[in-house]
Amino acid sequence: MEASGVSASPAPSRSARGRAVRTIGQAWAWLFLLMLLVFFSLTGEGFFSPFNLQSILANSAIILIMALGQTFVILSAGIDLSTGYVMGMASVVGAIVMSSLAQTLPVPAAIFIGMAAGLASGMTAGLVNGLIIARLNVPPFIATLGMFSIARGIGFVLSGGMPRPIFIKNLGQLGNGSLLYVHPEAGVSFLSRPPGLEAAQLRQVVGILPHPVTLSIILVIACYWVLSRTKFGLYTYAVGGNAEASSRAGIPVQRHIIKIYMLSVGMAAIAGLLYNVRFTNGAANAGEALLITSIAAVVIGGASLFGGEGTIIGTVIGTLIIAVITNGFVILGVNAFWQFIAIGVVIILAVLMDQAKARLFD
Amino acid sequence: MTEQQPLLKVVDLYKHFGGLVAVDDVSIEVYPGEVVGLVGDNGAGKSTLIKMVSGVYHRDSGQIFLEGEEVHFDTPMEARDRGIETIYQDLALCENLDATVNIFLGREPMRQQLGFLNVVDRDHMFTESETVLNQLDIEIPNLRRPMRQMSGGQRQAVAIARAVYWDARLMIMDEPTAALAVAEQRKVLALCRTLRERGVPVIIISHNLQDIFAVADRIVVLRRARKVAELVAKETDTDEVVALMTGSKPGDLL
Incomplete structure (x- = not known):
């Protein structure tokens, strides 16, 4: 046998120019966020x-x-269009259950059971999505479009078409409170504002790590770990890269796809429950506008809609780019409608960058 | 060679798709340390025959024996667990993942993190991949690069390395040299011989009779779902095999 072995053709990334373009290609989202x-x-x-x-x-x-949930779906070469209305449906289920139980049960129990019910309603939708896609071979776009409409309908039927307020005292503290509170004189306190302060002093209190931020950090770390370290994450990339090859290698592809769609709407349901505690109500259309924004965040973060390419960090950056544009425009006093145009431009730029990267390296 | 027990023995395998008979009572035997070339025109039944052996298709009738023991494979995984590794034309690699992941796909080694969290042991995958690639004299400069950035020959080599790593007892290769540059075709054929030297028999399907004659010890010719001839490679030539494939020579097994 020849000693040379199977030799590689020289890779384009060897040249200095290639290296520079590669670095920019991979880091452009970071750079763009920094520029913003x-x-x-x-x-x-x-x-x-x-x-x-x-x-x-x-x-x-x-x-x-x-x-974050959508990232797993897109990595597997799918799409989940149902997350927006499942998020709304879960928030309505959570609101109704919490409100009605709070009259008889202790408040923490009512909140806990309400959240479990909301999560269960979402996961059920995901199970149905997954079964239809994996077992009946319906394209994800169609299956989740169906669930989009079904969850929308269920949400409105349950809520009677109006937002359902949750009458639990201090519920909003869960969604709007912070882990730490700092006051120049009263010092640091945990979970609630330092006691005994007057109205004027209360305004000086700074909350550090609002609960939604803490929850985001925990979920980002968890998703990052799952995707980059576990078999589940590896199989998600494998199924998205080549479902046929994955199946031949013995990966339970159908079961994995079902799990991914359950994860996706499970995350959407958590988002709906966060909406519950942040706005103390549940609304069927709470997630209406968020579906496209969340998909945009994943795409801006570098994930390929063809599957197999993308990261959690990318999705975090994509989300931050959208959030910073939205917030920045408000602060600059730019008409809010312009942010849609800006985000649209960014989405198209992101895809163009990825295409250029693919042309250069593959 | 016929004194030995065949590693694989296929008896009267039959398979039809609707009204089309794809494989009609074909029997073959494969002995340790030999390369068997399976040839035939398009639609002769080569792939269907192979897919029944590798567990992709279920046979309608007939028997498959592995080292004398009759086997039934419901899934390709069951065949792989018994040491029958198949490398398909499309290689079945995940192009977005690197060579180490592809070698271990579906059988990832795990380790514990913090004592209770199960994570994929990528370091183990890396060192083991390096070892098996070295054994086969396959050189891949950067194991962390996704497969799609590799040449056709490198991909083929990774697919072979995967099979070898998992202790293939029988290797089936479906058109392994199609779509490869000439130098890489040679390399793949060399790998084929390496496997034979290691005692792993190979069934190779190819349209390219040059390839078949370069490596095969025996040649089985299929025509219209039937086995028409079984030849010792050294005692025949391209003309005879082509004549058998096309039917201009009837073949002595009909």
Whole structure:
């Protein structure tokens, strides 16, 4: 046998130019986010403050959570169009169960059971999605479009077409409170504002790590770990890269796809429950606008709609780019409608960047 | 050679798809340390025959014996677990993943993190992949690169390395040299001989009779779902095999 072995054709990335383009190609989303931060910090008064940056994170938590679930679906070469209305449906189920149980049960139990019910309603929708896609071979676009409409209908039927307020005292503290509170004189306190402060002093209290941000961080770490370290994550990439090959290698592809769709709407349901505690109501159309935004976040983060390419970090960056544009435009006083145009441009740019990258390296 | 027990013995395998008979009572035997070339025109039944052996298709009738023991494979995984590795024309690789993941796909080694979290042991995959690739004299400069950035020969080599790593007892190769550059075709045929030297018999399907004659010890000719001839490679030539494939020579087994 020849000693040379199977030799490689020289890779284009060996050249200095190739290396530079490659680095930019991989880091462009980071660079773009950085540019946005610098731009808005210089032009928008009050943009670059810990308070504002933290509120950007808190406000983007719901979208981020939905985008994290969608990342797994898109990696597997699927799409989940149902997440927006499943999020709304879960919030309605959560609101109804919490409100009715709170009259008889202790409040924490009512909240817990309400959340479990909301989550279960979402997971059921995901199980149905997964079964239809994996077992009946219906394309994900169609199956989840069906569930989009079904969840929308169920949400409105259950809520009677109106947002369902949740009458639980201090529920909003769960969604709007922070882990730590700092006051220049009263010091640091945990979970609630330092006691015994007057109204004027209360305004000086700064909340650190709002609960939605803490929840986001936990879920980001969990999803990152699952995707990059576990068999589940590896199989998600494998199924998205080549479902046929995965199946021949012995991966239970159908079962894996069902799990992915359950995860996706499970995350959407968590987003719906976060909506419950943040706005103390449940609304069937709460996630209406968030579906496309969350998919946009995944795509801006570099995931390929053909499957197999994408990361959790990418999705986080994609979400932050959208959130920073939204917040920055508000601070600059730009008409809110312009943000849609800006985000649209970014989505198209992101896909163009990925195509250029693919042309250069593959 | 016929004194030995055949590793694989296929008796009167039959399969039809609707009204079309794809494989009509075909019997073959494969002995340790030999390369069997399976040839035939398009639609002669080569792939269907192979897919019954590798568990992809279920046979309508007939028997398959592995080392004398009758086997029934419901899934390709069951065949793989018994040491029958098949490398298909499309290689069945995940192009977005690297060579190490592809070698271990479906059988990932795991390790524990923090004592209770099961994670994929990528370091183990990497070192084991390096070892098996070295054994086969396959050189892949960067094991962390996704497969799609590799040449056709490198992909073929990774597919073979995967089969070898998992202790293939019988290797089936479906058109392994199609779509390869000439130098890479040679390399793949060399790998085929390496397997034979290691005692792993190979069934090779190819349209390219040059390839078949380069490696095969015996040649089985199929025509219209039937086995028409079984030849010792050294005692025949391309003209005879082509005549048998096309039917201009009837074949002595009909």
